[in-house]
Amino acid sequence: MVSAEPLPPWRPLLRGAREREGRSPQARWLQLASVAVDGTPRLRTLVFRGWAAASELDLLTDGRSAKVAELGHQPAVELGWLLPRARCQFRLRGRLLILPAEQEASERQRHWQGLTPEGRALWGWPAPGEPLEDGACFPAELGEELPIPTCFRLLRIGLEQVELLELTNHPHHRRRWCREDGWLEQRLNP
Numbered sequence: 001m002v003s004a005e006p007l008p009p010w011r012p013l014l015r016g017a018r019e020r021e022g023r024s025p026q027a028r029w030l031q032l033a034s035v036a037v038d039g040t041p042r043l044r045t046l047v048f049r050g051w052a053a054a055s056e057l058d059l060l061t062d063g064r065s066a067k068v069a070e071l072g073h074q075p076a077v078e079l080g081w082l083l084p085r086a087r088c089q090f091r092l093r094g095r096l097l098i099l100p101a102e103q104e105a106s107e108r109q110r111h112w113q114g115l116t117p118e119g120r121a122l123w124g125w126p127a128p129g130e131p132l133e134d135g136a137c138f139p140a141e142l143g144e145e146l147p148i149p150t151c152f153r154l155l156r157i158g159l160e161q162v163e164l165l166e167l168t169n170h171p172h173h174r175r176r177w178c179r180e181d182g183w184l185e186q187r188l189n190p
């Protein structure tokens with residue numbers, strides 16, 4: 001998707017660090033932290049599904065999962081992205097964006113079509129986090145011809161602050177960029 005916003009300076013740094021992971025699937029894994037309804041923290045791993053704009057990224061999840069209820073209550077998130085080969089950690093702060101219904105539908109469909117039948121299968125499974133029932137059905141594949149399950153949810157996160165810690169030098173390097181400052185780089189003590 002074309003974005004009016006110029007590419008923030010941390011984007012090429014993140015791309016470079018991800019490239020150092022080579023073909024490792026880990027380059028696409030990030031940790032999503034949210035706040036539960038009772039105010040306590042929650043953390044889980046998700047797959048990065050691509051950039052939607054200069055500082056907006058997409059995640060896919062199940063609408064029946066706890067995180068969706070948590071984000072509905074409190075849309076602020078922090079994402080942790082560890083790139084071990086580059087020995088660096090990105091921490092991305094932002095919030096869940098509410099998309100116009102038409103855009104949401106077309107983007108959801110685009111992501112659904114981009115998944116493999118095995119990747120789609122998870123959205124055909126019983127509700128995540130519920131007690132496992134005897135004889136429950138967990139399909140191994142879902143074909144593209146089937147209607148998109150209502151539980152298939154796109155989470156578009158708009159980023160507001162990015163922090164990078166690099167352990168490759170002595171001393172370590174720590175930098176922060178805030179959207180409200182036009183992503184101006186600020187150097188911090190590690």
Ligand SMILES: Cc1cc2nc3c(=O)[nH]c(=O)nc-3n(C[C@H](O)[C@H](O)[C@H](O)COP(=O)(O)O)c2cc1C
Pocket residue numbers: 029042043044045046047048060061062065066067068128129
């Ligand atoms: C490597 C890895 C990748 C995962 N990717 C996703 C993902 O893209 N989307 C997702 O909803 N859950 C993903 N999960 C499962 C989540 O970590 C989590 O267990 C699930 O979404 C339920 O979370 P919740 O109960 O906090 O909502 C992944 C787990 C692992 C270990």
